[in-house]
Structure formats: structure tokens, C-alpha cells
Amino acid sequence: MLTLSSPVLPLLDAPDVKAELLAVIGRAAPLLIPSSLVSSLSAEKLSLLSSYLVQADASISSSQAADLLDGGADAIVLSANDASTFLDGEQPLLPLERVVLSLDSTTAASLPAYAEKGLAGVIVTLPEGVAIESSQAGDIVGSFASVMKTKDTGRPVYVAQQGAAAPTPKTSDAARLFSLQSSLIVPTSQLSLDSSRLDFVDAFLSPLQSDRKDGLFPTNVVAAALLTSLGLVYSSRESLRESLLTGSAVYQSRTRGLWRKGASSGATQEVVRIRMDCDADALEFKVRQRKGTTSAAHAGFCHQSTKESCFGPLEGLAKLEATLKSRKESAPKGSYTARIFSDEALLAAKIREEATELVDAKDEDKEHVAFEAADLLYFALARCVRAGVSLEDVERSLDVKAKKVTRRKGDAKPQFTTAPGAAQKADAAGAKPVNGTTAAAPPAAVAASSDPNAPILMQSYIYEDLSTEQRAALLKRPAIKTEATMELVRPILKSVKERGDAAVLELTAKFDRAQLTSTVRRAPYATPDVMAKIKPEVKTAIDRAYANIYKFHHAQKVTGGNKPASAVGASGVAPGTGEGEDDAVLEVETMPGVVCRRFARPIQRVGLYVPGGTAVLPSTALMLGIPAQIAGCPTIVLATPPRPDGSIAPEVLYVADKVGATALLCAGGAQAVGAMAYGTESCPKVDKIFGPGNQFVTAAKMLVQNDVDALVSIDMPAGPSEVLVIADEQSNPDFVASDLLSQAEHGPDSQVVLVGIALTKAKLQAIEASLDKQAKALPRCEIVRRAIEKSVTVVVPDAAKALEWSNAYAPEHLILQCSNPEVIAKGVLNAGSVFIGPWTPESVGDYASGSNHSLPTFGYARQFSGVSTGSFQKHITAQSLTEEGLKGLGPHVVALAECEGLEAHAEAVRIRLAQLKGGK
Structure with missing residues (x-):
């Protein structure tokens, strides 16, 4: 619900508004943004705002307006002309409590009806020539505030001045309107943080009136979470200005002057929002407490270091x-x-x-x-x-x-519904699993999942028994909720961007519990003491995997157009630098005297994210490092989180040496992505980031690729690991079950699908029995159980339907455990990587066969490839023309340029043709 919280409502009138001004606005007031400018604001700038309203243009649809509300806008501003379209009828297209009407003083006839039903607020435009200080303006504003019952409800009345000739807004205008229960709309181009234009801070503070002899304002300080009261202090106009401008809490001590909270202890407070009370004589500071750095510092507010609040211990x-x-x-x-x-x-x-x-x-x-x-x-x-x-x-x-106004149906997920036959993953209408269980796991099944003796089963369906809607539902992945994760990641990226290594070290201590003195290591990494910690058989396995991966990826190297580099010899020994290979080009003479060329060049700086911490993942370092090495990328930054003791897995260090990593960034999560995207004092900035990671890594990659300050791309979108196995009557049940479990153990959100070609009930039961037996023998059985609970088997009538299902699903890993797998493989259209035949488990691709295990998930195999050597290259085209070539092609270029009205383009050719003609 909107409330009248500020005497000024800034209106964004240009996309290049400074972040410093937006940050101060965000601490004190909402921002009014035209819908045409919403997309021009970067995510970082938008995150500076505590709240904002969007002013809809004339062409906006109800679905677009709903999307803006879902995206975080507090309200949509509609014109009087649009009101009937969006708000009338038994079921309004938009909720009234999220709509502000923009009216002039002559179009308010319908306002009372909307206000009575819960309209969020109103913008009134004063007639041209009516000054804010005039009694006429007071009457107009007062009548609108009366209709909106602003004094009782707090629902805002915003006041705009009309036309380009509107007078320059003054601080006194904001104060007067606030006394009339309204707020002044001021374009951001007319605002400043000094006296060069209307000072926003002065305008915000203009209504404040102290009833104390010392002129101070009582200030209630509350925590950002739960609004827990921390203490009562005092503020002055000077302390308020500094708080708003710096974002750090500054108060006014009655005995010592300005009190910059945490100046000595380091236990500062970040100002989230400042509000004044209804009669503008007291304030509320919403703050985020930062822990101090000295031995005497504490995370609380009270001057007694044992208390978080001056009112006593925290509660609840x-x-x-x-x-x-x-x-x-x-x-x-x-x-x-x-x-x-x-x-x-x-x-x-x-x-x-x-x-x-x-x-x-x-x-x-x-x-x-x-x-x-x-x-x-x-x-x-x-x-x-x-x-x-x-x-x-x-x-x-x-x-x-x-803030969302469009809602999902709200049914529980299938495994948590409470009645047999109720809504299942394949929809409620009669999809009966064939294995006697219900996809809509009843309460007993949920409780049983904690019982180690309960069966671990996938939910099985017959293709012919499913409706079109049910089939579509079974093909869908669970929704990935990125909004909340991105909100957590944004401040991490901002901190790394602004503070570099210092922020990375702090965040590594916080999230990885590792106290480091430096964020980056340089080669050599595999020192003798490191190598002594690697088991001989593991080193041999890494060497074998390196040779196979190198051989396959070297064969992919594009040296010119379509010509791959020569493959590694049968010995598996990697070649030398391949010097001179990049000189080859694809060259085509498109017409006499016109030659076009295309050649490959390595991306200059790449970042490789290797998950770590408690895990040891040299395989990912191999899969990302080898193609970067083969492509010839001059700068390779390998990022991996340290263990709590600050060490890095020796196996990963060994691989870092083998692939020639330029730098090893000892950091994980969003902070590692930020360090590579923006660069720090010790970490080189990269041009492209590769590698898997958790939801925070994925969110960070998505955010930095859209930040123009980073100028960085990423390998591909990411989601949970997934596998689809196609099996028939000739398949080995133990093999099938093991392949399903190889992905289920990645995490509870892993996606596991079995497509059975005309499987008999006996064969299906054999697979299920093997899966249950193998799963219970795994150390990660609990994780496997949670993944399998929401996994499905679909029994299809023939191989054609199996391929149709697989191509529609577009799995990360596709395993063909069926007759004639090579023939079926020819029909694969969408998959990250295919594993053909009974002797090709998914694990070999994950580790050592030679193909890459960094693959598209979540259905993105429809449009993305897995990581390859080409992922680390880009292609440049060139053309060269002889005199005869320009004579033949030039007139056509002139004709097209003139057609498009680009005379300078045409003249660049004409002037040359004239020179050639004159030369003759």
C-alpha cells in the first residue's frame, strides 16, 4: 500500500541520471519512472531504490502493466482515459490498490468511486498559471486529499505543475504541499544534491518542525529486519543531510555534536530508509547494523556493548x-x-x-x-x-x-499433495502412475522419505494414458526462482566492483570461513608439497583424462573458417603451441576482384569457475582449462573457493599448472564472478566467464553479463543437473538404474527421466528394484531420495515416440540403453551430450572420454551447445577488393545505399569509382 512518505516525488525524465542522486532518493522517497525509461535503468541503478512507481504510456497493455508490477513497481500510474479500460467491470484488469490515477482538476468526476474501492493514490496536475502558494492551488489539492482521505489513510496525492512553462520548483513549494497532505512531483533534471538546482535533501527536510527548544528531532532507530527498535536518538538538519548523502547513519548528540555512528568502533549503520512521522516532527531511521572491527566493537546499537538494543535484549x-x-x-x-x-x-x-x-x-x-x-x-x-x-x-x-499481481494457480507440488489421485506433476485429470505409487505423494510418503527402509521410486506413466496437457506438464522443469537470489547477489557484486580485493577477502571470510591475506595465486601451483598430497592413481587418472580431452578438443580448433586443426597423435601426447595455426583463413572470391575472409582468434581473457570448498572437482578444471589452453587464450583466470583453512584442493592446483592458468583466484560464489567480471587490484578482468555453480554463481553470471560496466559474456544459462535415459526390453536394469542415480546424487533438484520403449511391467519393476537397492547403498542416499521423489518414467510405444519425447525435453545428458542405439542417435535433435550403448555410462563423459561435461541444462540444449574449443574463440571477417572488383560491385552498393537514404555510404564508393574513371 502506498503512503504519503515524502514531500517530494522525483520524476525520472532522462535515463542518464547519476547513481549518487538515485541512491539519496532511494533512502528518502519513491521514484516515478515513465514506462519507456524502465528498461533503460540498469539493474544496479534500480536496486538503489526503496520503491518506485511506473507511469504508463498510452500504448501499454494490461499484461505489460502487470509485468511491471510483478517486476517490483509499487504502483502503475494510469491516465483518466485509461481508467475505464483497466479498472471498470466486475473483474478489473489491474488491482485498484496498485493503481495511481493521473488527473487534472477538471477530470476528477470518477475519482470518488475509484477512491472508495481502494485506489492507491492520485496525481493532480494544476491548471497552467496556478502557483502552488496560491489559495486556488490549496483548494484543488485539499479537495483531492479529502476524496482520497489522505489524512486518515495515508494514500498519497501527488501534485504536478503544467507545461514547459511551469515555474521552477522551490523548497517552500514542497513544504506547503506536505502541509496539505500532498507531495510535489519534480523532474530529476531539476534536482541536485547542492544548490545548483532544487536541493533534494533540503526539499525532503523542508516540512520538518521541531517542538524542542534545541531544534532537534527525536529519531527512532529500527533494524531493517522485523523493524526491531534499537534505540531513541536525536537528529539535526545537518546530521540528516550527511546521513542521506553518505548512506551511513549520523545522529546529533545533545552534548557532543555530530555523532557518526561507528566512527571509532567500526560498528557503523547503513541507512536503508529515512521517514518522518505524520506531523513531521519526528523521524524513523531504518538501518542495517554492521559489525565493528575493533576488540571493543559489537554488532549492537546500544552504547553498552552487550546489548543489541537500548530497550533490552532482542525477542522473538x-x-x-x-x-x-x-x-x-x-x-x-x-x-x-x-x-x-x-x-x-x-x-x-x-x-x-x-x-x-x-x-x-x-x-x-x-x-x-x-x-x-x-x-x-x-x-x-x-x-x-x-x-x-x-x-x-x-x-x-x-x-x-x-508485489506480484499475476499468480500461479497455487496447487501444491505433486509429491506434497495430500490425497491419492489429487493434483500430480502431470496435472490432476486422471494421470495414473503404473507402478502403484502416486506422484501426488500422500502424507505417509512424505514422512516415509525420512525412513531409510522406505522404497525409493520414480513415478511411472503410460504415454497413451496421458492427455496433451498432461504430457506438456511432465516435460516442464520446476521453475527456478531467481528474483530473490539476485537481490542477495546484487550487493555482493556492488561491493566487489567498488572495493575490489578488500571486498573479496571479507566475503571469502564470511561465506567460506577462510581467512586469507591475498585473493590470487600465481604459477607454479603444483609445487612438490602439493604433488605429495595427490594419490598416484589420481594423478595418473588426471593425466589420462587430460590427454583424451586435449585430443578431442584440439581436433575442434578452428584455425580459419571451417578447417579444424590437426588432431593429437594416437599416443595422446599434446602437441606444442601450434604456432602459426591461427594464420589460416577461410577465403572466398564472391565475384571477380572481391575476396571475403574469415579467421579465428582466441578470446583474450577468460575466467573459469570451478566449484570447490568441501568438494574436489579437478574434472571441471580440465573441461574448462583445456579448450582455453588449446584456443590460445593469453589470460586464463581459474577461480575456485578455498577450504576453511585457506587451502585449495591439490588436484585442482595440478590441473591449473597443466592448463597454464595465468592466475588462481581463491574465491567462490558471486564474489568470484564479480572479481573476474570487474577485475580487482590482483585479479585480472576477463571478457568471458565459464563454469557451473550454485544458484548464487548462476545469478551473478546473469547479472554481470547485463552490466555494461563489466562488458563480459558467459558460456550459457545454467540449471540443475539432468539426465534422460531411453531404455527398452533389451536394456540391463542395473545399468539403467546406475545411470539414473549418477545424476540424482548431484542434488535434490536434479532432474531424472526414464523413457521406456514398450517396457513390460516386469522389466520396469526390475529397473525400480535395482534403483532402490543401489540408491540405499550410496553415501548421498538422502539427496538421491529427494531427487528421485520428483522424477518420472514415461513408457512410450516405440522408438519414434521415445525420440520425440527426448527432443521435446532437450536433456543435458541423453543415454541410449536400447537396441540399435547408433541408429537412434541419428534422430537426436536436442541434447547436450549423448551416451550411446550399454558400455557408455554418463560418468565417462563427466571425467575422461574426451567430450566436455559443461553442458546446457533446463531445456537450453534446444539453442545452446556445450563448451568446446570454439567457445573460447571468436571469428573476424575481412574483405579486400581490387580496382576491377570495385568497378563490378560498386554500382550495386551505391544503389542500395541510395535506397536506404545513406548518402555518405554511397559517396564513399562514388568517389573511388570517379577516381578510377578519371585515371583512365
């Missing part, structure tokens, strides 16, 4: 969050609390257990419901704290969801 969820954060850092080894944070399976099981007990609690027993809800909140918050997610992050995600 705020207290629980603080307690869990403390216990995460200091819980005794082996204690239950330590297990909660270290044992992923235990925490997952407790969340499921408490959720089930809350569902089963009787409505009549309110104490029992509260008791079970408290238990669930405890473990849910522990899950958040373990991931470094705060209550503020959760609230921000809730706020994003609350």
Missing part, C-alpha cells in the same frame, strides 16, 4: 536469529546444535518432521499448533543461517512476492 525471531548465528560459530563439536549445521540430512529430516507435525496438529489445540509452528520456524531459520541467509533476506523475498 530476532533473538532466535542472533542465537543461531552465535551457535553456528561457537557450538561445541559433537553437540546437537553443531550437528544441525553440519549434517545436511539431519536438518532436512527435522524440517520435514516438524512440517508434518504442524500439518497434523488439531485446529482446536491452539497451543499445540503454536508449539509445532515454533519448532518448524526454529529449524527453518537454522537452514537459513547455515546458508548465510538473514531474516532481512527472507523479508525482502516476501516483499518481492507481495
Whole structure:
């Protein structure tokens, strides 16, 4: 709900507004943005705003308006002409509580009806020549505020002045309008942070009136999360100005003057938002507390270092969050609390257990419901704290969801629906699984997933029994929720962009718990002490994988147009530098005297992200490093997160040496992506970033590729790992089950699909029995179970239908465990990588066959290829013409240029043709 919170509503009237001004506006007021300018604002600039409204142009549709609201706008501003189209009727196209009407003083006849139904606010344009200080303006504004009941509801009235001849806005105008329960609209081009134009800070502070002898304003300081009160202080106009301009909290001490919070201890406060109360004599500071750096510093606000708040200890969820954060850092080894944070399976099981007990609690027993809800909140918050997610992050995600006006149907996911035959993944209308289970797992099945003896089963369907809608639903992946993740990632990228190595070191200490003194290492990486830590058989395996991958990727190298480089010899020994290979070109004489050329050049600076930390992934380093090495990229930055002790897996260090990495960035997550995208004091900036990662890495890659300040591209969009296996009656059940599980163990969100060609019930049961047996023997059984719970088998009548299903799904990995696999492989249109025949498990491609394991997921195999040597190259074209060539081609170029009205293009040819003619 909109409220009148500022005497000024800035109107964005040009896309090049400075970020400094936007940041100050974001701390104090909403921003009004024309719909034509929304897309021109970078994500970074948009993130500076606490709230914004979008002024719709005349051509906007209801779906476009809804998309803007879903994207984060607090309200859509509609003209009087559009009101009936969008708002009238039994079911308005847009919710009234998210709409602001823009009217002039003569078109307000319908306003009372809309206001009565909950209209969010109104913009009134004063008649030309009516000054804000005039009584006529007061009458007009007062009548609109009365209709909107602004004094009681807070619903805003915004006031605009008419035409290009409108007088320059003054601070006194903002103060007068605020006294009339309204706000002045001022174009950003007329605002400044000094006296050169209307000073935004002065205008924002203009209504403030102190009732104290010292002229100070009581200020309530609240935490950004849960709005927990931290203390009561005082502000002056001077301290307010500095707070707004710097973004760090500054208050006015009644005895010592300006109090810059945390100046000595480092326990500063980031200003999120400043608001004044309804009669403009008191303030609220919404802040984010930063922990200090000195021994005396603390994360609280109170001058007594043991307290977070001057009003005593925290309570409720705020207290629980603080307690869990403390216990995460200091819980005794082996204690239950330590297990909660270290044992992923235990925490997952407790969340499921408490959720089930809350569902089963009787409505009549309110104490029992509260008791079970408290238990669930405890473990849910522990899950958040373990991931470094705060209550503020959760609230921000809730706020994003609350702004959406288009909603999904809201049915529960299939495995959590509560009645047999209810909504399933394939839709509710009669899709009956053939293996006796229900895709709509009933409560018993959910509880049983924590039981190690419960069967681990995929949900199986008969193709012919499914409707068109059900087939389409089964082909869909679960939605990836990126908005909330991006909100968490943006400040990380911003910090790295602005503070470089210092930010990377801080974030590495926070997220990876590694205290480093430097972010980057240089070669050599595989020192004797590193090599001593690698098992001989692992080194041999890395060497074999390197040779195979090098051989296949070297054969892909494009040296000119379509001509690949010569392959590595049968020995598997890598060739030398291949010096001179890049000189070859594709050359075509398109007509006499006109020659066109195309040649390949390596991308100069590439970044390779190798997930790590607790994992050891030399295979990813090989898959990314070898094609970069073969392409001849001069700068190769390999990023991987360090272990808590600051070390890097020795196997990864060995690979870094083998592929000739220029620098090793000891960082993970979004901070590593930011360091490579923007460059830091020690980390070279790159031009393209490759590699898989978690949701934060993926979100960071998506954000930096759209940031013009980064000028960086990425390899491909990313989603969870996935496999589709096509099997028939001749397939080996143990082989099929093992291939399905090889992807399921990646994570609970892994996508696993079995397409059975005319499988009998006996064969299907044999596969299911083997899958259950093998899964229960795996150390990651709990993760596998969660992935398999939402996986499906579809039994199709023949190989043609199997291929049709696979091509529609476009899997990352496609495994052909069926008769005539080579023949079927010829029909594959969409897949990341294909594994042909019973002796080709997916694992060989992941590690050592030679093909690349960095592949498109989430259906992107329809338009993306996996990583290859070509991914690290770009192509340049050239052309050269002789005199005769220009004589033959020139007149055609002139004709086309004149057709397009580009005279300078035509003249560039004419002048040469004239020279040739004169020369004769």
C-alpha cells in the first residue's frame, strides 16, 4: 500500500541520471519512472531504490502493466482515459490498490468511486498559471486529499505543475504541499544534491518542525529486519543531510555534536530508509547494523556493548536469529546444535518432521499448533543461517512476492499433495502412475522419505494414458526462482566492483570461513608439497583424462573458417603451441576482384569457475582449462573457493599448472564472478566467464553479463543437473538404474527421466528394484531420495515416440540403453551430450572420454551447445577488393545505399569509382 512518505516525488525524465542522486532518493522517497525509461535503468541503478512507481504510456497493455508490477513497481500510474479500460467491470484488469490515477482538476468526476474501492493514490496536475502558494492551488489539492482521505489513510496525492512553462520548483513549494497532505512531483533534471538546482535533501527536510527548544528531532532507530527498535536518538538538519548523502547513519548528540555512528568502533549503520512521522516532527531511521572491527566493537546499537538494543535484549525471531548465528560459530563439536549445521540430512529430516507435525496438529489445540509452528520456524531459520541467509533476506523475498499481481494457480507440488489421485506433476485429470505409487505423494510418503527402509521410486506413466496437457506438464522443469537470489547477489557484486580485493577477502571470510591475506595465486601451483598430497592413481587418472580431452578438443580448433586443426597423435601426447595455426583463413572470391575472409582468434581473457570448498572437482578444471589452453587464450583466470583453512584442493592446483592458468583466484560464489567480471587490484578482468555453480554463481553470471560496466559474456544459462535415459526390453536394469542415480546424487533438484520403449511391467519393476537397492547403498542416499521423489518414467510405444519425447525435453545428458542405439542417435535433435550403448555410462563423459561435461541444462540444449574449443574463440571477417572488383560491385552498393537514404555510404564508393574513371 502506498503512503504519503515524502514531500517530494522525483520524476525520472532522462535515463542518464547519476547513481549518487538515485541512491539519496532511494533512502528518502519513491521514484516515478515513465514506462519507456524502465528498461533503460540498469539493474544496479534500480536496486538503489526503496520503491518506485511506473507511469504508463498510452500504448501499454494490461499484461505489460502487470509485468511491471510483478517486476517490483509499487504502483502503475494510469491516465483518466485509461481508467475505464483497466479498472471498470466486475473483474478489473489491474488491482485498484496498485493503481495511481493521473488527473487534472477538471477530470476528477470518477475519482470518488475509484477512491472508495481502494485506489492507491492520485496525481493532480494544476491548471497552467496556478502557483502552488496560491489559495486556488490549496483548494484543488485539499479537495483531492479529502476524496482520497489522505489524512486518515495515508494514500498519497501527488501534485504536478503544467507545461514547459511551469515555474521552477522551490523548497517552500514542497513544504506547503506536505502541509496539505500532498507531495510535489519534480523532474530529476531539476534536482541536485547542492544548490545548483532544487536541493533534494533540503526539499525532503523542508516540512520538518521541531517542538524542542534545541531544534532537534527525536529519531527512532529500527533494524531493517522485523523493524526491531534499537534505540531513541536525536537528529539535526545537518546530521540528516550527511546521513542521506553518505548512506551511513549520523545522529546529533545533545552534548557532543555530530555523532557518526561507528566512527571509532567500526560498528557503523547503513541507512536503508529515512521517514518522518505524520506531523513531521519526528523521524524513523531504518538501518542495517554492521559489525565493528575493533576488540571493543559489537554488532549492537546500544552504547553498552552487550546489548543489541537500548530497550533490552532482542525477542522473538530476532533473538532466535542472533542465537543461531552465535551457535553456528561457537557450538561445541559433537553437540546437537553443531550437528544441525553440519549434517545436511539431519536438518532436512527435522524440517520435514516438524512440517508434518504442524500439518497434523488439531485446529482446536491452539497451543499445540503454536508449539509445532515454533519448532518448524526454529529449524527453518537454522537452514537459513547455515546458508548465510538473514531474516532481512527472507523479508525482502516476501516483499518481492507481495508485489506480484499475476499468480500461479497455487496447487501444491505433486509429491506434497495430500490425497491419492489429487493434483500430480502431470496435472490432476486422471494421470495414473503404473507402478502403484502416486506422484501426488500422500502424507505417509512424505514422512516415509525420512525412513531409510522406505522404497525409493520414480513415478511411472503410460504415454497413451496421458492427455496433451498432461504430457506438456511432465516435460516442464520446476521453475527456478531467481528474483530473490539476485537481490542477495546484487550487493555482493556492488561491493566487489567498488572495493575490489578488500571486498573479496571479507566475503571469502564470511561465506567460506577462510581467512586469507591475498585473493590470487600465481604459477607454479603444483609445487612438490602439493604433488605429495595427490594419490598416484589420481594423478595418473588426471593425466589420462587430460590427454583424451586435449585430443578431442584440439581436433575442434578452428584455425580459419571451417578447417579444424590437426588432431593429437594416437599416443595422446599434446602437441606444442601450434604456432602459426591461427594464420589460416577461410577465403572466398564472391565475384571477380572481391575476396571475403574469415579467421579465428582466441578470446583474450577468460575466467573459469570451478566449484570447490568441501568438494574436489579437478574434472571441471580440465573441461574448462583445456579448450582455453588449446584456443590460445593469453589470460586464463581459474577461480575456485578455498577450504576453511585457506587451502585449495591439490588436484585442482595440478590441473591449473597443466592448463597454464595465468592466475588462481581463491574465491567462490558471486564474489568470484564479480572479481573476474570487474577485475580487482590482483585479479585480472576477463571478457568471458565459464563454469557451473550454485544458484548464487548462476545469478551473478546473469547479472554481470547485463552490466555494461563489466562488458563480459558467459558460456550459457545454467540449471540443475539432468539426465534422460531411453531404455527398452533389451536394456540391463542395473545399468539403467546406475545411470539414473549418477545424476540424482548431484542434488535434490536434479532432474531424472526414464523413457521406456514398450517396457513390460516386469522389466520396469526390475529397473525400480535395482534403483532402490543401489540408491540405499550410496553415501548421498538422502539427496538421491529427494531427487528421485520428483522424477518420472514415461513408457512410450516405440522408438519414434521415445525420440520425440527426448527432443521435446532437450536433456543435458541423453543415454541410449536400447537396441540399435547408433541408429537412434541419428534422430537426436536436442541434447547436450549423448551416451550411446550399454558400455557408455554418463560418468565417462563427466571425467575422461574426451567430450566436455559443461553442458546446457533446463531445456537450453534446444539453442545452446556445450563448451568446446570454439567457445573460447571468436571469428573476424575481412574483405579486400581490387580496382576491377570495385568497378563490378560498386554500382550495386551505391544503389542500395541510395535506397536506404545513406548518402555518405554511397559517396564513399562514388568517389573511388570517379577516381578510377578519371585515371583512365
